[in-house]
Amino acid sequence: MRRLAVFLASSDGHDPAHAELAAHVGGDLARRGIGLVYGGGSTGLMGILADSAMKAGGEVIGVMPRGMIEREWAREEVTELVICDSMHERKAVMADRADAFVALPGGLGTLEEIFEVWSWRQLGLHAKPVGFLDAGGFWTPLIGALHSLTDAGFLAASTLEDLAVAPDLPGLLEALEERLRRAPRPAHGA
Known part of the structure; x- marks a missing residue:
């Protein structure tokens, strides 16, 4: 895995453990290459993640719509800042640049982004694995709700089993790598 797309909050949230997690993930990804x-983003968990990765000498690619940059929300001190025209384009660029996707603590935007790339995988539009870093059990209630969808017949058990979930970054990276090794590539090369 060369690059990991991380979806997370642009705010700090109430629990300082989330900021510590973002800092740990940024630094650890950089140390792993x-x-x-x-x-x-330059604020919240996004900013902490990027700062930590940059301080550890990592490659950091930020992707932000022009309108958000005009509001001075971007962290410009990154390896590359990709400016796009819309949130839809932002997600497409992030999906193109990454080999896998992970959700850290966040809200509606985080959920929308991770669910979209997960549904793309389920539809065969790409073969890149998707996961949730469930540190401190943050995502446990959501994972429980997803099991309810499976029980109700609205989410295939195989789709849910394909989702990588781990309480720590090493375990999650291992699960993502395992899915990369076994995943067939879509015919269109996405």
């Missing part, structure tokens, strides 16, 4: 692709 895994490039970071993220939403390009």
Whole structure:
């Protein structure tokens, strides 16, 4: 895995453990030689993640729509800042630049982004693995709700089993790598 797209909050949240997690993930990815692709923000968990990766000498690619840059929300001190025209384009660029996707603590935007790339994988539009870093059990209630969808017949058990979930970064990276090794590539090369 050369690059990992990370979706997470542009705010700090209430629990300082989330900021510590973002800092740990950014630094650890850099030390492992895994490039970071993220939403390009300078605030909240996004900013902490990018700062930590940059301080550890990592590659950091931020992707942000022009309108958000005009509001001065971008962290410009990154390896590369990709400016796009819309949120839709932002997600497409992030998906193109990454080999896998992970959700850290966040809200609606984080959920929307991770669910979109997960549904793309399920539809065969790409073969890149998707996961949730469930540190401190943050995503446990959501994973429980997803099991309810499977029980109700709205989410295939195989789709849910394909989702990588781990309480720590090493375990999650291992699960993502395992899915990369076994995943057939779509015919269109996405």
